[in-house]
Amino acid sequence: MQGAILVLSGPSGAGKSTIINHASPNIGEYYFSISTTTRQPREGEEHGVDYYFVTHEEFEEGIKAGDFLEYATVHGNYYGTSLKPVNEALAQGKLVIFDIDVQGHRLVRAKMGDYVTSAFITPPTLKELEKRLYARATDDTSIIERRIENAKEEINAIGEFDFVIINDVIEEASSQFTTIANAARLKQNREELEKMVLHWRN
Amino acid sequence: MQGAILVLSGPSGAGKSTIINHASPNIGEYYFSISTTTRQPREGEEHGVDYYFVTHEEFEEGIKAGDFLEYATVHGNYYGTSLKPVNEALAQGKLVIFDIDVQGHRLVRAKMGDYVTSAFITPPTLKELEKRLYARATDDTSIIERRIENAKEEINAIGEFDFVIINDVIEEASSQFTTIANAARLKQNREELEKMVLHWRN
Numbered sequence: 503m504q505g506a507i508l509v510l511s512g513p514s515g516a517g518k519s520t521i522i523n524h525a526s527p528n529i530g531e532y533y534f535s536i537s538t539t540t541r542q543p544r545e546g547e548e549h550g551v552d553y554y555f556v557t558h559e560e561f562e563e564g565i566k567a568g569d570f571l572e573y574a575t576v577h578g579n580y581y582g583t584s585l586k587p588v589n590e591a592l593a594q595g596k597l598v599i600f601d602i603d604v605q606g607h608r609l610v611r612a613k614m615g616d617y618v619t620s621a622f623i624t625p626p627t628l629k630e631l632e633k634r635l636y637a638r639a640t641d642d643t644s645i646i647e648r649r650i651e652n653a654k655e656e657i658n659a660i661g662e663f664d665f666v667i668i669n670d671v672i673e674e675a676s677s678q679f680t681t682i683a684n685a686a687r688l689k690q691n692r693e694e695l696e697k698m699v700l701h702w703r704n
Numbered sequence: 705m706q707g708a709i710l711v712l713s714g715p716s717g718a719g720k721s722t723i724i725n726h727a728s729p730n731i732g733e734y735y736f737s738i739s740t741t742t743r744q745p746r747e748g749e750e751h752g753v754d755y756y757f758v759t760h761e762e763f764e765e766g767i768k769a770g771d772f773l774e775y776a777t778v779h780g781n782y783y784g785t786s787l788k789p790v791n792e793a794l795a796q797g798k799l800v801i802f803d804i805d806v807q808g809h810r811l812v813r814a815k816m817g818d819y820v821t822s823a824f825i826t827p828p829t830l831k832e833l834e835k836r837l838y839a840r841a842t843d844d845t846s847i848i849e850r851r852i853e854n855a856k857e858e859i860n861a862i863g864e865f866d867f868v869i870i871n872d873v874i875e876e877a878s879s880q881f882t883t884i885a886n887a888a889r890l891k892q893n894r895e896e897l898e899k900m901v902l903h904w905r906n
Contacts (some may be wrong), residue, residue, distance in 0.1 A: 616863075628904040654905045661818075665890055666897045678890055686888035688867055688880055695868045702830040703856045
């Protein structure tokens with residue numbers, strides 16, 4: 503496999519997109535994996551940009567057809583990653599960046615561990631997370647509260663990640679992310695490198 | 705723990721020291737862990753620079769006193785890493801670089817896994833390794849042959865390492881090493897970061 507994988511997880515509101523956008527000029531060519539979901543688009547969200555929005559039936563057909571690298575149910579909605587575009591980007595030697603939850607991270611690592619680097623991104627405090635979620639103001643209070651409960655649950659998995667980025671000062675978080683992305687890229691061709699070296703023994 | 709650990713393994717003759725020296729100006733402050741050994745110094749090797757050279761008895765007293773982070777026997781000689789200087793460097797927030805064998809890597813990872821990044825460094829081919837070992841001309845043919853057999857054995861552990869560096873073109877290997885060292889440094893304070901974040905839940 504020519505490419506490499508960088509998994510980002512962390513609470514909604516941690517600033518994952520902001521960090522990626524900020525670091526974007528410094529991390530070379532990458533493919534940002536767009537998730538597929540059955541949840542309703544929020545205001546301003548676009549199909550094919552933020553998510554692929556599909557129906558419950560379409561998603562379940564995809565599951566049956568083996569189209570998903572990973573998927574999970576969160577608050578009654580499906581979220582998943584289609585294999586096809588990921589495999590295409592990897593075949594082109596690109597760094598593929600995933601923004602998925604801790605369940606998704608586990609599955610991707612189990613399937614493609616040799617090529618995976620992962621980082622858990624989080625705001626410095628719970629107060630700051632709450633502030634950011636309320637400031638975003640795209641969601642109802644009940645949804646925000648659910649996100650906060652979810653965040654408290656997700657951080658239990660922090661030890662499973664290669665790196666932790668505390669997004670307090672964006673310049674610092676973005677610089678750390680750049681270092682991690684550059685290291686992640688070194689895992690491309692890992693299998694070929696190992697084969698080449700192991701070939702000596704004989 | 706303030707510091708972080710970077711373990712380098714790979715056959716004698718892979719060029720580990722050359723890579724570290726070449727990358728040295730770009731990787732910030734680090735402490736290079738000096739191993740302790742019972743083997744005879746080679747010509748030009750200095751006590752306290754290349755190794756701490758001690759007697760068999762001194763080494764075994766150290767084992768009994770729990771002075772070693774890791775140690776192993778290779779071809780009848782002891783090789784080990786003293787805990788004290790490593791802990792001091794880590795307490796000062798330094799990146800500690802180890803040049804140890806694959807057995808040592810396993811032990812360090814088992815004890816300090818959260819802070820460890822590791823890379824296996826190897827020449828591109830067995831022919832090239834042989835060429836380099838003979839060109840060095842500091843060892844007898846029998847020792848070189850033993851090193852080559854050892855290399856064939858050690859590469860079986862390549863899959864245990866976070867990264868693989870093929871040292872073919874030194875500039876390239878050194879640049880990859882720099883990226884890895886910078887990423888390794890991000891693991892400092894890992895435990896504190898996790899505690900800080902996990903503290904939210906309550």
